[in-house]
Amino acid sequence: MDKIISKLLFLAATSSTAILALIALFIFKEGVPIMAKSGLAHFLFGNEWRPLQGMFGIFPFIVGSLWITAGALILGVPLGVCCAVYLAEFSPKKWANILKPAIELLAGIPSVVYGFMGVMWLAPIIRTHLGGPGLSILAASCVLAIMILPTIVGVSIDAINAVPKSYKEGSLALGATEWQTVWRVILPAARSGILAGVILGMGRAVGETMAVIMISGNATIIPNNMLDSVRTLTANIAIEMGYAIGDHRQALFATGVVLFFFIMGLNMIALKFSRRKF
Amino acid sequence: MKKIEIKNLNVSFDGFHALRNVSFDIPRNEILSIIGPANSGKSTILFCINRMIERIPNVKVEGDILLDDRNIHTIKDVEELRRRIGIVYATPIPLPMTIKENILFGPKLKKRLTAAKAGELVENSLKAAVLWDEVKERLDSSALRLSGGQQQRLCIARTLAVKPEVIMFDEPCSGLDPISTAKVEEAMKELKKDHTIVLVTNNTKQAARVGDRTAFLLMGELIEIDSTDKIFTAPSKQKTEEYVTGKFG
Numbered sequence: 001m002d003k004i005i006s007k008l009l010f011l012a013a014t015s016s017t018a019i020l021a022l023i024a025l026f027i028f029k030e031g032v033p034i035m036a037k038s039g040l041a042h043f044l045f046g047n048e049w050r051p052l053q054g055m056f057g058i059f060p061f062i063v064g065s066l067w068i069t070a071g072a073l074i075l076g077v078p079l080g081v082c083c084a085v086y087l088a089e090f091s092p093k094k095w096a097n098i099l100k101p102a103i104e105l106l107a108g109i110p111s112v113v114y115g116f117m118g119v120m121w122l123a124p125i126i127r128t129h130l131g132g133p134g135l136s137i138l139a140a141s142c143v144l145a146i147m148i149l150p151t152i153v154g155v156s157i158d159a160i161n162a163v164p165k166s167y168k169e170g171s172l173a174l175g176a177t178e179w180q181t182v183w184r185v186i187l188p189a190a191r192s193g194i195l196a197g198v199i200l201g202m203g204r205a206v207g208e209t210m211a212v213i214m215i216s217g218n219a220t221i222i223p224n225n226m227l228d229s230v231r232t233l234t235a236n237i238a239i240e241m242g243y244a245i246g247d248h249r250q251a252l253f254a255t256g257v258v259l260f261f262f263i264m265g266l267n268m269i270a271l272k273f274s275r276r277k278f
Numbered sequence: 279m280k281k282i283e284i285k286n287l288n289v290s291f292d293g294f295h296a297l298r299n300v301s302f303d304i305p306r307n308e309i310l311s312i313i314g315p316a317n318s319g320k321s322t323i324l325f326c327i328n329r330m331i332e333r334i335p336n337v338k339v340e341g342d343i344l345l346d347d348r349n350i351h352t353i354k355d356v357e358e359l360r361r362r363i364g365i366v367y368a369t370p371i372p373l374p375m376t377i378k379e380n381i382l383f384g385p386k387l388k389k390r391l392t393a394a395k396a397g398e399l400v401e402n403s404l405k406a407a408v409l410w411d412e413v414k415e416r417l418d419s420s421a422l423r424l425s426g427g428q429q430q431r432l433c434i435a436r437t438l439a440v441k442p443e444v445i446m447f448d449e450p451c452s453g454l455d456p457i458s459t460a461k462v463e464e465a466m467k468e469l470k471k472d473h474t475i476v477l478v479t480n481n482t483k484q485a486a487r488v489g490d491r492t493a494f495l496l497m498g499e500l501i502e503i504d505s506t507d508k509i510f511t512a513p514s515k516q517k518t519e520e521y522v523t524g525k526f527g
Contacts, residue, residue, distance in 0.1 A: 166371035170433070173328065174384035174440055175361035184383070189374050 071141025115214030132227030159193020427458025
C-alpha cells in the first residue's frame with residue numbers, strides 16, 4: 001500500500017515538473033529558429049519591430065518591461081513592506097483583522113478592472129498634470145504597484161510573524177524602542193521572507209498582461225522618460241497573436257522565450273540576495 | 279542600602295491573581311534568589327520590575343516599585359529603565375547577528391562608538407561573562423552557532439554591555455549542563471561586586487549556592503524572605519521547609 005501511494009505521489013510530483021519541461025520545450029521549438037534566423041543580437045537588441053517587413057527587434061519591449069516592473073517595485077515595495085510592518089508589529093489586533101483581509105481583497109479584483117480604472121481615471125490625470133499621452137510607464141507602474149501589494153504585504157507579514165518573539169523580547173530588554181527593534185532586528189531577520197514576497201510581486205508585475213496592454217500605450221519605441229508610452233514583452237504577444245503567421249508567429253514565441261529567461265534571471269538574482277547570512 | 283523596593287505588588291491576568299500583596303527589598307550588591315514552584319509568580323515579579331509586563335494585554339498591576347527610591351513609573355522612558363535593569367532569560371536568545379554585533383547592539387542604540395571603544399567594550403563584557411577565552415578568535419561569526427551555554431553567557435555579556443545597575447536572571451541555567459551552569463554561576467558571583475542581582479530559579483540548590491538572600495514564593499504570595507543560610511537550614515515557615523527539603527514542588 002505504502003509503495004503504491006509513494007509511487008502515486010512521485011507521479012504527481014514529477015508530472016508538474018514534466019508539464020513545465022514540455023511547455024518550455026514547445027516554446028523553445030517554436031521560438032528559437034526565428035532567433036537564429038534574424039540573429040540573436042539583432043533579435044534582442046534591434047530597435048525595429050516591423051513584422052510585415054520581417055524586422056523583429058524586441059529591444060523596446062525589453063526596456064518597456066524593465067521600466068514598468070522597476071517602477072511598480074519602487075512604488076509598491078516600500079508601501080507594501082511598511083504596511084506589513086504596521087499590521088504585524090504595531091497595529092491593534094482588531095485593526096489588523098480588518099485591514100489584512102481588505103488588502104487580500106485587492107488580489108481578487110480582475111486585472112481588466114485595474115486596467116479600466118487606469119485608462120479612465122489615472123491616465124487622464126497624468127496627461128493633464130504631467131503631460132505626455134497619459135497611457136504611459138508611470139500609469140502602468142502605479143497600477144501594477146497596487147496589483148502587487150497583496151502579494152508583498154501577505155508574504156511580508158508571514159515573514160515578520162515567523163521571526164521568533166524572543167528576538168523582540170531580547171531587543172526590548174536591552175533598551176531598544178519598538179521601532180529600533182523592528183528596524184534593527186525584525187526586518188533583518190525577516191529579510192529573506194520579505195524578499196521572497198518581492199520576487200513573487202516582481203513575477204506578477206513582469207507577467208501581467210491585460211492591465212498593462214490597457215494602460216501602457218503600446219508604442220513600439222524605446223521610451224525616453226516615465227511619461228512615454230511603451231509596450232511590454234507580454235503585451236507584444238497578446239496584442240499580435242491574433243493575426244500572426246509564419247515568421248511573425250515564431251517571433252512571438254521567441255518573445256515568450258525571452259520572457260522565460262527574463263523571469264528566471266530575475267528570480268535568480270533575487271534568490272541570491274535573499275540568501276540568509278546566518 | 280536598598281536598591282529596589284517592592285511595595286504591595288498585586289498582579290492579575292484576566293482575573294487570575296498572579297501576585298498577592300508582595301513586598302520586599304532588594305539590597306545593593308547582593309544576589310537575591312527567588313525560589314518557588316512553577317506558576318508561583320517568580321518571573322512575573324521580574325517583568326514588573328522592568329515593565330515588560332505592560333506589553334501583555336489584559337493585565338492589571340497595582341502597587342509600587344521603587345528603584346533608588348524613585349517610582350519606576352516616573353522614569354522618563356521605559357527604555358531608560360530597561361537599560362538600568364537588564365534581564366537574562368531562561369532560553370538563551372542571541373540576536374541573529376555576529377557575536378560582536380550582539381554585544382554592541384544595546385550600546386549602539388544610544389550612541390555611536392569608535393572602533394577602539396567598541397572593541398574594548400566587547401572584550402570587557404565577554405570577560406565579565408566568562409566567555410572571552412572561548413570566542414575571542416571568532417567575534418565576527420554568527421552568535422547562533424555557539425553552544426547553549428556559550429549563548430547564555432553571550433546573553434549575559436550583551437546585558438552587561440549596556441552597563442545596567444541591576445541584572446535579573448530568569449532561570450538562566452534551566453537548559454544548561456552542569457559545567458555551563460557552574461560558569462554562569464561563577465559569572466554571577468563576580469558580577470555581584472558592581473551590580474545588584476536578582477536570580478529567579480527553579481533549582482533550590484542553585485539558590486543555596488549563589489544567593490545571599492532567598493525569597494520563597496508560593497501561589498503568588500511571598501511566604502518568606504531571609505538570608506539564604508536561614509532559609510535552607512532553619513526556615514521559620516513550615517511551607518518553606520517542605521519546599522527546600524523537596525517534599526513538594
